[in-house]
Amino acid sequence: MTTGRKTEAGxxxxxxxxxxxxxxxxxxxxxxxxxxKRAIWRSPMVVLSVVAILLGGAAVAYAFATQxxxxxxxxxxxxxxxxxxxxxxxxxxxxAAPVTVDIWSDFQCPGCRQLATRIEPPIVTQLVVxxxxxxxxxxxxxxxxxxxxxxxxxxxxxxxxxCAADQGRFWEMHDWLFANWNGENEGGFRPERLRLIADSxxxxxxxxxxxxxxxxxxxxxxxxxxxxxxxxxxxxxxxLLNGVLYRGAVTVKDLGNxxxxxxxxxxxxxxxxxVRQ
Amino acid sequence: xxxxxxPARPLLGVHPALILAALDLVGLxxxxxxxxxxxxxxxxxxxxxxxxxxxxxxxxxxxGGVPVAVxxxxxxxxxxxxxxxxxxxxxxxxxxxHYALSLVGVIFDGYFLYLQVFVIKAVCVWCVxxxxxxxxxxxxxxxxxxxxxxxxxxxxxxxx
Numbered sequence: 001m002t003t004g005r006k007t008e009a010g011x012x013x014x015x016x017x018x019x020x021x022x023x024x025x026x027x028x029x030x031x032x033x034x035x036x037k038r039a040i041w042r043s044p045m046v047v048l049s050v051v052a053i054l055l056g057g058a059a060v061a062y063a064f065a066t067q068x069x070x071x072x073x074x075x076x077x078x079x080x081x082x083x084x085x086x087x088x089x090x091x092x093x094x095x096a097a098p099v100t101v102d103i104w105s106d107f108q109c110p111g112c113r114q115l116a117t118r119i120e121p122p123i124v125t126q127l128v129v130x131x132x133x134x135x136x137x138x139x140x141x142x143x144x145x146x147x148x149x150x151x152x153x154x155x156x157x158x159x160x161x162x163c164a165a166d167q168g169r170f171w172e173m174h175d176w177l178f179a180n181w182n183g184e185n186e187g188g189f190r191p192e193r194l195r196l197i198a199d200s201x202x203x204x205x206x207x208x209x210x211x212x213x214x215x216x217x218x219x220x221x222x223x224x225x226x227x228x229x230x231x232x233x234x235x236x237x238x239x240l241l242n243g244v245l246y247r248g249a250v251t252v253k254d255l256g257n258x259x260x261x262x263x264x265x266x267x268x269x270x271x272x273x274x275v276r277q
Numbered sequence: 278x279x280x281x282x283x284p285a286r287p288l289l290g291v292h293p294a295l296i297l298a299a300l301d302l303v304g305l306x307x308x309x310x311x312x313x314x315x316x317x318x319x320x321x322x323x324x325x326x327x328x329x330x331x332x333x334x335x336x337x338x339x340x341g342g343v344p345v346a347v348x349x350x351x352x353x354x355x356x357x358x359x360x361x362x363x364x365x366x367x368x369x370x371x372x373x374x375h376y377a378l379s380l381v382g383v384i385f386d387g388y389f390l391y392l393q394v395f396v397i398k399a400v401c402v403w404c405v406x407x408x409x410x411x412x413x414x415x416x417x418x419x420x421x422x423x424x425x426x427x428x429x430x431x432x433x434x435x436x437x
Contacts, residue, residue, distance in 0.1 A: 044370075045422055048377040056384025063340050063388065074336045079320065110331075117320075118330065179334065183398065 075200050078175035080121045083129050089165045092124065093134025098263040101133050102240040104140040104228050107157035107177045108184045109236040115250055116178040122252045123259070133259045137161075137174065139221045140228040140236050143184050153189040156212075158221035160194050163211035167203050176201040282367040286424050293421040294364035297375060297414055301357035304410040307403055308349030315344040323402050331399030337392045345389065349407055352382050356414065372425065376418035382411045 086093055101123075105112040120135070127133045144154030157177055164173030176197050182188025189197075198208050211217060228238075239246040239255070241262045248254040285292050314321045315333055323329040332338055338345055356378055363371035386408040393400045 044373055045376070048373050049380060052377040052380035053384065056381040059381065059385045060388040063385070066341055067337055074339075076334055076336070114330070117334075181334075 075176070075196060076179045077200070078172075078179040079117070080124075080175070082171040082175065083124065086129065087168070087171045090137040090161075090170050091134055092137075092171055093128040094131050095134065097128070097131055097134040099127075099133040099259050100240075100242055101135045101259065102138060102243070103135060104138045104233050104236060104238040104240075106139070106141045106143045106154050106236045107161065107174075107189065108141075108143040108154045108181070110181070110184070111235075111250070112237045113178045113181040115237045115239075116174065119250055119252055119255060123256060127256060127259055132263050137170070138228065139224040140233050140238065141221050141225045142229065143236075147185045149185070151190060152218075153185055153187075155218050155221050155225070156191075156194060157189040158225075159212060159217035160189075160198055160208070162217040162221060163208050164198065164201060164203055166211060167207060169201055169203055173198065173201040173203065281369055283369045283426055284367055285363075285372075285421070286426070288417070288421060288424070292364050293417065294360045294372075297417055297421075298357055298360040298364065300410050300414045300417070301353050301360055304407050304414070305350065305353035305357060307407045307410070308346050308353055311346035311403055311407075312344055312350050315346060321401070321403055328393075328399035329401040329403060332393055332397055332401035332404060335397045335399075337389075337397060348385075349382075352378065352411075356382075369425075372418065372421060376415065376422055379411060379415040379418055383415045386411055 082092070088095075103115070105115070123133070124135070128135060139158040141152075141154035141158040144152035144156075161170055161173045161177060164170050177189070180188065180193075180197055182193075187193070195205070195208070199205055237250070239250070241258055244262075246255065246258055248258055285294065287293070288296055311321055311333075315338070320333045321329045340348070356375055359371050359375040359378070362368070363375065389404065390408055393404065
C-alpha cells in the first residue's frame with residue numbers, strides 16, 4: 001500500500017521524502033542569502049566606504065590631537081608692524097595732526113578686534129602716517145565685568161597694554177592682543193596666555209611682571225572704564241573724531257571719509273585692505 | 278574586477294566625470310585662494326559677510342603649522358586628476374577612488390564646520406563654499422556609482 005502523495009510527474013513520494021526535499025530547498029535559500037550578504041560586504045563600495053570613514057576619522061583625530069587644548073599653546077603674530085617713530089604711549093600719530101581719533105575699546109570685544117585688525121591698518125597707513133590724524137586709545141573694558149571672576153580678562157588685558165605703554169610698546173601689545181583675541185571671557189587673556197602675548201610683543205618680562213603685580217594699571221583701566229560708562233559709552237568700539245561721536249559705519253571708506261572731512265581736506269576714500277608696514 | 282573599463286552612463290547629458298571635475302575645479306580655486314592668502318600672512322576677505330577673519334586667525338585654521346586650506350588644495354588636485362583620468366579611461370576604480378577620497382574630505386569638513394559653528398563661533402563663507410562643493414562631489418560620485426553598470430554584471434569593453 002502506498003501512503004505518499006503523487007507528484008506532478010505522477011510519482012508517489014513519502015512524507016519523509018517530501019520533508020527532506022523541503023529542508024534541502026530551505027537550506028538552499030539560506031546559503032543563497034548568506035552568499036548575498038557576503039557579496040554586499042565584499043562590494044568595493046562598502047569596503048571603500050569603511051576605509052574612507054576610518055581615514056576621515058583618523059584625519060579628524062590627528063587634527064584634534066594636534067590642535068591646542070587651551071588658548072595658550074599657539075599665538076598668531078599681527079599682520080602689520082607698528083610704524084616707527086609716531087607712537088607715544090597710547091597715542092599713534094603726530095600731535096600736530098588736525099584730527100584726533102579717540103577709540104574707546106575693549107581687548108575682548110570682537111567689534112574692537114575687527115576695527116583693530118581690519119580698519120585701523122589702512123587708516124594708519126593712509127591717514128595717520130601722512131599726518132592727517134592721530135589715534136588715541138582709551139579703555140572701555142567692561143566685557144570682563146559680565147562674569148563674576150577674580151581675573152577680569154578685559155581689565156587685565158588693558159592693564160597689560162598699559163604696562164607695555166610704560167615700555168614704549170603699547171601699539172605692539174595692542175596688535176598682539178587683538179591678533180590673539182579668543183572669545184569673550186573664555187580664557188584668551190588668562191594670566192599665562194597674557195604673559196605669553198606680552199613676551200611675543202617683546203616686552204621686558206621682568207618689568208612686565210612687576211607692573212602687572214603692582215595693580216595700579218588695573219585700577220587705572222577700571223577707572224577709565226568707569227569714566228567711559230559715566231559719560232554714556234555703552235558699547236565698544238566707540239569712536240570720537242575731534243571729540244564728536246562718529247556714528248557712521250565702521251569701514252575704511254566711511255571712517256576715512258569722516259576723518260578727511262573733519263580735517264577739512266576732502267579726498268578720495270582710503271582703499272580697503274592696505275596694511276601698514 | 279574594479280580595474281576594468283566600464284562605459285559611464287551620462288548624467289545631465291555629459292560624462293559624469295566632467296561634472297565631478299567642474300566641482301573639483303571650484304574646490305581647487307577656493308582652496309588655492311585661501312592658501313595663498315594665508316601663506317602670505319594675510320586673512321581672506323568675505324566681502325559683506327564676516328567670519329573669514331576669525332576663522333583664518335583662529336588656531337584651528339592650521340594643522341601642524343600648515344593652513345587647512347593647503348590640504349584642501351591637495352585633495353582637490355587629486356580628485357580633479359581622478360575625475361579627468363576616469364573621463365579619459367573609464368576605469369571603474371577611478372570612480373570608486375573619487376568617491377572614497379571625497380568621503381574622507383566630507384568627514385573632515387564636517388569636523389571643521391563643527392569647529393567654525395561651535396568653537397570659533399564664526400563661519401567662513403569660503404570654507405562653506407568648499408565644503409558644499411565637496412559634499413556635492415561625494416553625493417554625485419555615490420549617485421553615479423549606483424547608476425553605473427558594474428564591471429562584473431555588465432558587458433565589459435576590455436580588460437586593462
